[in-house]
Amino acid sequence: MSGGLVPAWSVVVILLLAVLAANLPFLNERIFAVGPRRSPKSIWWRFVELSAYALIVALAGRGLESYLGQASALRWEFVAVWVCVMATLAFPGFVWRHLRRGT
Template identity: 50%
Template sequence: MSQTASVWLVLVVAVVAANLPFVNERLFAVGPRLRPAKVFGWRLLELVVFATLTWGLGSALEASIGQRAPQGWEFYAAGACLFVTLASPGFVWRYLRRGKPEAHHG
């Protein structure tokens, strides 16, 4: 895979992974559906796990292209801020646009 394709792959995965906790009610997108709806704490935990998995994918792709560059704390702080920024559409949709989730009957 070329370097450009790897960068785009990581960016697309990051956008999807950052919004995934906010657009579904399943734990980690594949687990059981929670009733009542997931609380914010679960969504935050999922966000951290998905960010870690995305970072792992990026590191693996970087290692497959060549030598992995060393990163300091600044890299991880900027990456965390970027991931939270990428999650903003899902957050806005879940908490600001839709309002409180309705109870499901049935």
Template identity: 50%
Template sequence: MSHTFEIWAVIVFALIAANLPFINERLFIVGPRRQPKVLGWRLLELLLMAALSFGVGALLEASIGQRQPQTWQFFAAAGCLFLTFAFPGFVWRYLRRQPYQGNE
């Protein structure tokens, strides 16, 4: 695998992982179905998906060669990027207009 492909694979993985909590009603993707799943569960899943994405990135970096030491600035920027990746799923779940349900 080329390094460019590995970089894009991590980015695509992070993009999908960031949106999964908002498009899936199951706990941690495979758990029992919750209808509706509350925002707290979604944020916990988002945090765990971010950690999983960081782990996948670290594993791929280690497979390429020596891993570079990361400081808090890296994790702050990566966390903000992950939240940016999650924005489409958040908009789809919470900000889109719901269909009209009649006179309820």
């Protein structure tokens, strides 16, 4: 890797994975998309799923970063920004589920 730049494909993969993971809790009624169907699934289940998916995507990004080069240090700023990013990416699914559909 010249100049320490991350290949563009890795950024696209993580962003697409993050968008899918952020909206998945709001697009289905199954627990973690494969568990038993709950109708309607409570908002708390959706937040638990969103937190778990955010952790999975962060770990995938960390693994990809380690694979491609030297991983940077994780500090509280990263965690704060990542929570804000996942909340922003989850907004369309939240609006569709709770504001548009009214459930």
